Amino acid sequence: MWNWSGSDLKLRLTLRVAAVSMLCFAAISGYFLIEADRAVHARIDAVADVAARTLELQQSKIQWLNNARSEFPDLEGVAASVMAPGLCLAFRSTGGEISQRFCGGAQTDTAAPPQAFAALYRRLFDPGRETVRPVVSRGQAIGEAVVWVDPAVLTAEAWHDAGRLMAVLMMTLPLLCGLVYAALARALRPTRQIRDGLERIAAGDLAARLPPFDLAELSAIGDVFNQLAERLATALSDRNALTQKLILVQDEERAHLARELHDEFGQSLAAIRALAASARLTAAQDCPPLLAECDGIARTATDMMETLRGTLFRLRPPDVDELGLAASLEGLIAGWNGRSRGQPRFEIALSGSFEHIPSSVSANLYRIVQEALTNAAKHAGATRVMLRLQMREAASGGDSDIVLTIDDDGRPGDPEGDRQVKSGMGLLGMRERVAALGGRLSFKSGRPDGSSLRVTVPVAAGADAAPVERAA
Numbered sequence: 309m310w311n312w313s314g315s316d317l318k319l320r321l322t323l324r325v326a327a328v329s330m331l332c333f334a335a336i337s338g339y340f341l342i343e344a345d346r347a348v349h350a351r352i353d354a355v356a357d358v359a360a361r362t363l364e365l366q367q368s369k370i371q372w373l374n375n376a377r378s379e380f381p382d383l384e385g386v387a388a389s390v391m392a393p394g395l396c397l398a399f400r401s402t403g404g405e406i407s408q409r410f411c412g413g414a415q416t417d418t419a420a421p422p423q424a425f426a427a428l429y430r431r432l433f434d435p436g437r438e439t440v441r442p443v444v445s446r447g448q449a450i451g452e453a454v455v456w457v458d459p460a461v462l463t464a465e466a467w468h469d470a471g472r473l474m475a476v477l478m479m480t481l482p483l484l485c486g487l488v489y490a491a492l493a494r495a496l497r498p499t500r501q502i503r504d505g506l507e508r509i510a511a512g513d514l515a516a517r518l519p520p521f522d523l524a525e526l527s528a529i530g531d532v533f534n535q536l537a538e539r540l541a542t543a544l545s546d547r548n549a550l551t552q553k554l555i556l557v558q559d560e561e562r563a564h565l566a567r568e569l570h571d572e573f574g575q576s577l578a579a580i581r582a583l584a585a586s587a588r589l590t591a592a593q594d595c596p597p598l599l600a601e602c603d604g605i606a607r608t609a610t611d612m613m614e615t616l617r618g619t620l621f622r623l624r625p626p627d628v629d630e631l632g633l634a635a636s637l638e639g640l641i642a643g644w645n646g647r648s649r650g651q652p653r654f655e656i657a658l659s660g661s662f663e664h665i666p667s668s669v670s671a672n673l674y675r676i677v678q679e680a681l682t683n684a685a686k687h688a689g690a691t692r693v694m695l696r697l698q699m700r701e702a703a704s705g706g707d708s709d710i711v712l713t714i715d716d717d718g719r720p721g722d723p724e725g726d727r728q729v730k731s732g733m734g735l736l737g738m739r740e741r742v743a744a745l746g747g748r749l750s751f752k753s754g755r756p757d758g759s760s761l762r763v764t765v766p767v768a769a770g771a772d773a774a775p776v777e778r779a780a
C-alpha cells in the first residue's frame with residue numbers, strides 16, 4: 309500500500325481527480341459499448357424479422373402458384389439489401405440443417421483487439437448470439453430465419469470505439485491533471501503563509517498575524533489563528549504579570565525574613581555573646597573552672613553569627629540599585645572566591661555599560677546569577693566557573709539586550725539520570741524571572757565539558773532605572 313503520510317496535498321488531490329476521471333471514462337466507455345451492442349442487436353432483430361417475413365411470402369407464393377420448382381429458401385434479395393460486414397443470414401430447417409447462408413465479409417484492416425479485451429467483451433456481451441425468427445407456413449413452422457454477427461467483427465468494432473475513447477482519455481488526462489495541479493497550487497498558496505505564521509508563533513513572535521485569504525476555508529483558519537495568537541499573547545502577558553508579582557512577593561518575604569532574623573535572632577546572638585563575655589569576667593574572678601564553658605558559649609555564638617551573616621546575605625543581597633549590577637556581581641563573585649578558598653575558582657567578565665538598566669532587570673539578573681553560582685558549586689563540583697555579562701546595544705534606536713552566560717567545567721548534576729535536567733526550585737525560579745522580563749533562557753547540563761546557562765533579556769530603548777519592583 310502507498311504510504312500517503314507526508315505526501316504533497318496537491319499531488320494527492322490531482323491523483324484522486326485522475327482516478328475519478330479514469331473511472332468516469334471507464335463508465336462512459338461501458339455505456340457506449342452497451343449502446344452499440346443494443347443498436348447492433350436491434351438491427352439484427354429487424355433483419356431477422358424481414359428475412360422470416362420474406363421466407364413466409366416465398367412459401368405462400370409457392371403454394372398459391374403450386375410451383376414446386378420455385379427456389380426456396382431464397383435469401384439473396386434480403387441479403388443484398390441488408391448485408392453489412394460480419395452479418396450472417398441463414399435459413400435453418402426444422403431438422404436443424406442450414407439450407408442457405410449469406411455472410412458479409414469482415415474488414416481486415418482493423419487491428420485485432422488484445423486477448424484480454426476480447427475475452428472480457430465476450431463474457432459481458434456474448435457478441436455471437438443468434439437472433440432466431442420462426443418461418444411459418446399454413447400454421448406450421450417449417451424452419452427459422454437465423455441472423456448473427458461474426459463475434460470477431462463485433463469485438464474488433466468495440467475495441468475500435470473503446471480505443472478512440474482511450475486515446476481521448478490519454479490526451480485529456482495529463483492536461484486535466486496539469487490544470488487541476490496548477491489550480492490547487494494557486495488555491496493553496498496561502499498555506500505557506502499559515503505555516504510561516506505558525507513557525508513565527510513557535511519561535512515566540514506573538515505579533516505574527518495572518519492576512520485575509522480568498523478561500524473561505526483558509527480565511528476561517530486565518531481568523532482562528534489570529535484569535536489564538538491574540539489569546540496566547542494576552543495569556544502570556546497575564547502570566548508574566550503574575551510571575552512578576554510572585555517574584556516581588558517572594559523577594560519581599562525574603563527581605564522580611566532577613567529583617568526578622570537580623571533584628572531578633574542577630575540581637576539575641578549578640579546578647580548571648582555579651583553575656584558570655586560578662587560571665588567570663590565573673591568566672592575569672594570567682595570560678596575559673598567555668599572559663600572554658602564561657603569561651604565555648606562565646607565561640608558558638610560567634611559561629612552562629614557568621615552563619616547568620618551568610619544566610620542574611622543570601623536572603624537579602626546588597627542593594628543592586630545603589631551599587632549597580634556590575635559592582636554587585638563582582639562583590640558576589642568575590643564572596644564566593646573568599647568562601648571557597650580557591651576551589652572552585654569563580655571569574656567574571658563584563659562588557660558594556662550596565663548603568664542605565666531598569667532596576668527590575670538588574671535585581672532579577674542578580675538573583676539568577678546567585679542561583680546559578682550556587683548550583684555550579686552544589687551540583688557540578690566545578691573547578692572553574694565563568695560568568696560573562698554582555699550588553700548588546702541595538703543598531704539604531706531599537707531594543708538592546710543583555711546576554712548573561714555562566715559556564716562551568718563540572719560534571720552533570722545528576723549522573724544517574726537521563727540527559728534531561730530535572731527542574732528544581734532554582735531553575736524554575738530562574739525561568740520565571742526571565743519570562744517575566746520577556747527574555748530567553750537555555751540551560752545545557754551534562755555536556756562533557758560542563759554545564760552552560762545562557763540568558764538573554766531585552767532592555768527597552770530609553771529604559772531607565774525606573775523602579776518597577778525591587779528584589780529585596
Ligand SMILES: Nc1ncnc2c1ncn2[C@@H]1O[C@H](COP(=O)(O)OP(=O)(O)OP(=O)(O)O)[C@@H](O)[C@H]1O
Binds near residue numbers: 688716719732735759
Ligand atoms: N551547574 C550545574 N551543573 C550540573 N548540574 C546542574 C547545574 N545546575 C543545575 N543542575 C542540575 O539541575 C537540577 C535542577 O537545579 P535547580 O537549581 O532547579 O534545583 P536544585 O538546585 O536541585 O534545588 P534548589 O535550587 O531548589 O535548592 C539540579 O538538581 C542539578 O541536577
Ligand SMILES: [Mg+2]
Binds near residue numbers: 682683732733734735
Ligand atoms: Mg538550585
